[in-house]
Amino acid sequence: MAKIVALSKILNVRESEKHNAQKAYQQSIEYFEGVATQLYTLLKKKEKAEEVQEDYKQNTIPIDKIREQITYIENLNKQILQLQQEVQSARTEMEAKQVKLTDAHVEVKKFEKIITYRKKELEELRQKNENIFMDEISVQQYLNQKNR
Template sequence: MMSTFRLQKLWTMKEKEKQAALAEYEEAVHKFEQAAEALYKLLKEKERCEAERDRRLQDGLAVGAIRHTLQYLASLQQTIDHYQLIVMRAREQMQCRHQRLIELNIEVKKYEKMQERVRRWTEQREKEAESRLLDEIAVQRFVRQGEL
């Protein structure tokens, strides 16, 4: 029975590690989603601004307004580049945490299988002991009946 207790302790420890890894993974997914959403909004803003610029160029636009629009687009592009790096790092972090979660899940499953094997082995030994005891009782009854 001591081996079952040890396996239970190890399994519990690994299960806690897995739950912590799951929480870290969910946090990484959340950060990735936030960064990707911010990048998406910036790209939509750039697309909108470029469409507005093209429309205004066809209508005729002052040089100062063109310069202002180009500066805004350049600034927006720098921000987009920055957010692309953030999204890339967040994706890498999310993938790393996902891989760790998979590894821990495999470890937990291994301990669960070992625990199940120990349980079945213990049950088998108990059945064998019970069977031997019943056989012994049957032999004793037979011997007693023969003595009568």
């Protein structure tokens, strides 16, 4: 029984670790989604800016406006490259946290199975001892009746 109590304590620790891993994974998902949304927004801005630039090429627009648009698009490209790196970093972190969560889940399941197995063994031993005790009582009763 002491073994089961000790295993239960370890299981509680593992469940706590699993819970923390779930929180960390969820936070990494939210961060990834935030950065990916920023990237998407920048890509949409760049797309619109390129459309405006095409319109400028079709119409007679002052060269300053075209330069301004090109500079704007270049700045967007720099921001996009930076955000792409952030998205990749966030994705890598999220995947690492998912691995930790999976490992924590496996550990919890291991201890749950061990505890279940030990409880089953304990119950089988108790049942076996009870059967032996009942057999001894039966033998004693038989011998008592025979001696009368």
